[in-house]
Amino acid sequence: MSIKTGEYILYNEEDSTNLAIQISNNIKPGDVLTFSGDLGAGKTFLCRQIIKQLCGSETNVTSPTFNLLQIYDWKDCSIYHYDLYRLKNISEIYELGIEEALTANVCLIEWPELIDAILPNNTIAFSIEIIDYNKRRVFVKNK
Template sequence: MRILELASDADTRALGGQLAQLLRRGDVIALHGDLGAGKTTLVRGLIQSLLGREEEVPSPTYTLVQMYEGPGFPVWHFDLYRLEHADDVQELGWDETPDGAVLIEWPDRAGEHLPVNRLDVFLEISGDGRRARLEPGGEGWQERLDERFA
């Protein structure tokens, strides 16, 4: 587990950029936090870093899912805030994601569909900034986090 203090939106986007460097095909990153905690800001930094360009990265609150063609594999960005039932993730293309990487806001709403092998990122407002807690689950994440944040 790692705890990081993020003083600004720029720091939150930068953390996303650092996670982009660790991202591999088949990875799942579950983003937890209240409204306004910085989940979409982190995703924006991750996707822009991964693509190597300024890319519009809207919150998929209404579309529920957005896909980006990354270098080598697609990246799926799910926002499950408005999901009524966990099984509804199947209608969003959930089964199409194993060939890419998956970023999930409000992951608890995926229920039993949320894979065990994932990186959980908990974001919370802390003073004037944010705090991020990174909790690796499954194979490989702890080693990657240790290398990146040593």
């Protein structure tokens, strides 16, 4: 994936959507993206917008908070959207198909800290910081 690393300031949902469009325009099968930040920072919003850009705006994108995983069909692969907030042990990730997901699919992983050691070296990490009610600072880096 070729998205510029560095810092982005998002002033509103439109800015967040525009960043999601930029990300989705550069995603290809095999890409792994992680999203870190406090509750309410906008991780799920960004993931939802990326999935809608890739799969169509009418796609029903639900948060995987309770299931831990939602899978969407896209082109010749799947998009695995993980929310690992409730994950307690790294072994649980294997029950959620992480090995298959990391092969030739797209992975969007919220709360990746517990599984950081098993993520591929080409992972793109998005760290979202709340500045105020609508304003966010997003740091993008390669793992």
